[in-house]
Amino acid sequence: MDTKTILLVEDNPDDEFLALRALRRHGLQDVVVARDGEQAVGQLFEAAPPLDPWLVLLDLKLPKMNGLEVLRTIRSEERTRHTPVIVISSSQEETDVVKCRELGVLAYLTKPIDGEKIMALLATAGLSF
Structure with missing residues (x-):
């Protein structure tokens, strides 16, 4: 079986702890964590x-580079343009949801992470998996 690496940006x-626990309960063990937007972009491109990654789980409210900037970067590069991204954020602002949908996210979920919802999506x- 191919390894399915997930990039968790949180x-x-x-x-982070809750997300890792939820993912591991569903057999998703190969998770790389980035703790800010710059670190995420660095792991993806530098x-x-x-x-x-097989999947990116992306928070929006991040230090150094916010999640929308990370998402725009992911979508601007040929190699990652079609990588599935699920936004998991505490923000329920309609403008955030609309911007994320325009950038082709698989889903926009509010925190805390729900492993069952992720697997269903x-x-x-x-x-x-």
Whole structure:
């Protein structure tokens, strides 16, 4: 079976812990964590070799580079343009939701992370683990 690497971009340690626990309960063990937007972009484009995740779970309210900037960067590069991204944020602002949908996110969920919802979304999108 191919390894399915997930990039979790989350700056809050409590939310990171909950997300990792929810993912691991569903057998998703290969998770790389970035704790700010610059670190996420660095892992995706500047690391040697660059990270090629199966899925990105992205918070919007991040230090150094916000989640929308990270998402725009992901979508602007050919290699990552079609990488599935699920935004998981505490923000319920309609403008955030609209911008994320315009940038082609798989889903926009509010925190805390719900492993069951993630797995259902992946199955619906044909990305079953």
